[in-house]
Amino acid sequence: MAMLIFAWFGYIGFVHFYIFFRENIKLKLQVWGYDLLLILLFLPNMHFWTSSLGKGSLIFLGISLFAYSMQFPMKRLFAMLLGSTIVFMIRPHMFMFLGIGAIIGYFTGREKVPLYRKLLVYAAFTAAVLMLSDQILAVANLNEDDLTGSFDRFATKRAEGLSSAGSGVDINNYPLPLKLFTFWFRPLFVDAPGALGVFVSFENLIYLLLALKIVDKDFIPFLKSSSSLVKMSLVIFISSSVALSFVMSNLGIAMRQKSMVMYFFFFVIMAFMEYKQLKKMGITKEGEAITNVPRKRLRLV
Template structure:
């Protein structure tokens, strides 16, 4: 554990350098908040570490596999699980990181995801919003326990979350953040190729329908890069479901999703989602477990968080939201598309509440962004309406005095 503690302190100093860099580019950046978030995230590293000692955890296999003496570093290069082994290999075999140190390292990757999420939200939504009367919306979602639990350990969860938030942060200013965008895209693709598909589609749709006036050349560049990228990696994406040689993608995907769902249903804490109508499938993925069907103590804790998700989601179930979406910017439409497509795909293959709790942590921040932007836009419109009324009243008063 001494090595893990030393790494925690080293990463704390590295954070300060990153914060100084980010603070020069964003006047709103709060080092105090981000340092507090770092220690909060480390708390969940500790919780997950204890959890992994007494429960089955994939983190142990992720630590053991790269130590295979019969395989070279390059042999681990690939997509999905093997990429995590590739990423871990030099730290384990060259720097002699032990299991605890690898857990800390990946917890830090997850933490950086929250830093980029903070930048993404604050840069695009400068207006502060309070929900449930007294809670700052951004602070609330940055400190949600389930999000930290599944991004504080050795595995896919932490780096994929980092990649997604790097991408989201970069896409609003591609010219200045091109390197960050590429790194985020590569992380997403190599860990979950199908999620890269949703990101690419969401980005293209966002640029096609966003309210911003964007030059034809810039739009064309985005379309060529994203669509061209998808064409180059389509076989790898289809290979996730074993469909790379399929002649009938729709029918073969249905067979794959049914088989996958049955396997997960038998893995414990299963729900028969295959028999659910689509709205109930989506509800299950987004908001369950909800107390009565919670699998264990962890499920009860997650149920509280799911209730928060549900209450936040209810805030956009009105006619004003549809009008807002039509006029919303690229970042909102991209986030909504990514969230919905990811959710839709996962509902066909998920039927285990334990796995659902982990998987949805990837995409919930995109929903939070849409809700936050909607509430901020409502508040801004209300402020501007009041200002116009005050201005009109002043003009009336001046006319009366003049007469």
């Protein structure tokens, strides 16, 4: 019964991510004749970790509620508060990454937001971080007087402990780009730890092929003019990936942990793919030709 309940939490998380994508990606993007979003939502590894009995399904639910609420934060305040609370109670550091991403996206997005609203959001987040800083730092036993040194010691100790497992890899001396590549795209066939690793390698290959989509001269111009949600997603994905890559020396743990943030990366990629298609259609203002199409707003909470 408990397993069924936690699997249901993961399912609700996928539903909210589906709404998040559908409300913000207006074109139906296809790969090999299939809906790309549906392919991404049914990736086996994502469902494996988000349906398990444990924190994975709950943290995924909390993150999805947060993402879902960002389209209409005031109308979906309950979803935002519930999602933020779930994330904070389970992984306080992830709550910080969500907040940082939301703030940066809100301040730099193409939407015109009155200055007083920006200041209110900034003040609210700053106050929340200050009040909850002790709990956030306590997760990794960080010393506020020596954050860099204490984080380095924690990361080294954590990485050494995880690397002793059967699927461990020694990434302590890797440069940051290689650490990120390991976190995002490994195992990749040649270093697959067992049959499950080979299976996951196919999924990681899909991640890698999708990531190549943004290796494009138009990506930077797109990013400069993108919405607050795109910038929020990119900041959350990059910041959490950098932090987690320093302590993930176990490929099995990495496969589980990255399920929390990969959908933010997928959102950035799909938004860029939509931008490219609109550009080919000769549409200079994003969404100009399709904003008149009636769209049904999907609501859950």
